[in-house]
Amino acid sequence: MSQTKTQNKDAYQLILDAIDVGIYKPGDRLVESELAERFGVSRTPIREALQRLETQSLLSRDGRSLIVSSLSxxxxxxxxxxxxxxxxxxxxxxxxxxxxxxxxxxxxxxxxxxxxxxxxxxxxxxxxxxxxxxxxxxxxxxxxxxxxxxxxxxxxxxxxxxxxxxxxxxxxxxxxxxxxxxxxxxxxxxxxxxxxxxxxxxxxxxxxxxxxxxxxx
Incomplete structure (x- = not known):
């Protein structure tokens, strides 16, 4: 597996785990640069991970920002x-x-x-x-x-x-x-x-x- 694919997988799992354990809660805004710094991953895999999470409805749009979705x-x-x-x-x-x-x-x-x-x-x-x-x-x-x-x-x-x-x-x-x-x-x-x-x-x-x-x- 290439380093890029590994990073993509890791970035996705790192963000998902952070949501799962409550580091990021429903309504919290996720900022690409802050996530990259927190997890020590470049911004490209972070961006791709955010897109994937949005596709799965775990993140939603609030204007131009991505926030952790909440359930009605x-x-x-x-x-x-x-x-x-x-x-x-x-x-x-x-x-x-x-x-x-x-x-x-x-x-x-x-x-x-x-x-x-x-x-x-x-x-x-x-x-x-x-x-x-x-x-x-x-x-x-x-x-x-x-x-x-x-x-x-x-x-x-x-x-x-x-x-x-x-x-x-x-x-x-x-x-x-x-x-x-x-x-x-x-x-x-x-x-x-x-x-x-x-x-x-x-x-x-x-x-x-x-x-x-x-x-x-």
């Missing part, structure tokens, strides 16, 4: 509907195709993540890792690709539902139920467990957002 209430609901169905399908297929080793890895992740309770940012990263492992355990490359797109859009959410008090504990319990259903090769149970997990996450986010609106009044 309707878009958020649409995203969670698609996510729940695709994630549920991934769990169902994982129950059918996951190897013993993959199940062991998933169980280990749940156990290790208990040490992260009380640290929403770290647990959010671990949560993404867990879900990605379920996706991979489906052994369906096309489904994994679609879920990558969905999770890319999840980066536009400024906060994690895991930051809500008590949600971290219940989320890990839900993860454990998902893993056990996969381990038992029970596709229906795995599908339902993961869909329910996403539903609770969505409800938690809605409640948190509603409290935020109340505080603004």
């Amino acid at each position: 209430h309707t878009q958020l609901a649409e995203l969670y509907v698609v996510r729940a169905e695709l994630e549920g399908l991934a769990a169902r297929l994982a129950a059918r195709h996951a190897t013993e080793e993959e199940v062991k890895v998933l169980r280990a992740m749940v156990k290790e993540d208990e040490a992260l309770l009380g640290d929403p940012q770290a647990l959010s990263r671990a949560n993404r890792r867990f879900h990605k492992q379920v996706h991979l355990a489906s052994h369906n490359r096309f489904l994994v690709q679609q879920l990558d797109l969905v999770h890319r859009s999840m980066a536009l959410l400024a906060t994690s539902s895991l930051a809500v008090e008590g949600r971290d504990v219940t989320a890990l319990q839900e993860h454990s139920a998902i893993v056990e259903a996969i381990a038992n090769h029970d596709g229906d149970a795995a599908y339902n467990a993961l869909k329910a997990h996403i539903s609770v996450a969505f409800e938690t986010r809605l409640r948190s957002d509603a409290e935020g609106y109340a505080n603004e009044v």
Whole structure:
């Protein structure tokens, strides 16, 4: 791979990761020169990365500036509907195709993540890792690709539902139920467990957002 192609890929991933971890939040303006300086990458790959992110609707235009996109209430609901169905399908297929080793890895992740309770940012990263492992355990490359797109859009959410008090504990319990259903090769149970997990996450986010609106009044 040429150095230019490597730089393009790195610039795109660097900006995407910065959005994902909240360095850049919805509404923040992204300036080509500032990004190049921050990441130590030349402006050409930064420019191409910004164009790619705009094409994917992760960035939007505000006059001549590019800003991190935000999701409306309707878009958020649409995203969670698609996510729940695709994630549920991934769990169902994982129950059918996951190897013993993959199940062991998933169980280990749940156990290790208990040490992260009380640290929403770290647990959010671990949560993404867990879900990605379920996706991979489906052994369906096309489904994994679609879920990558969905999770890319999840980066536009400024906060994690895991930051809500008590949600971290219940989320890990839900993860454990998902893993056990996969381990038992029970596709229906795995599908339902993961869909329910996403539903609770969505409800938690809605409640948190509603409290935020109340505080603004």
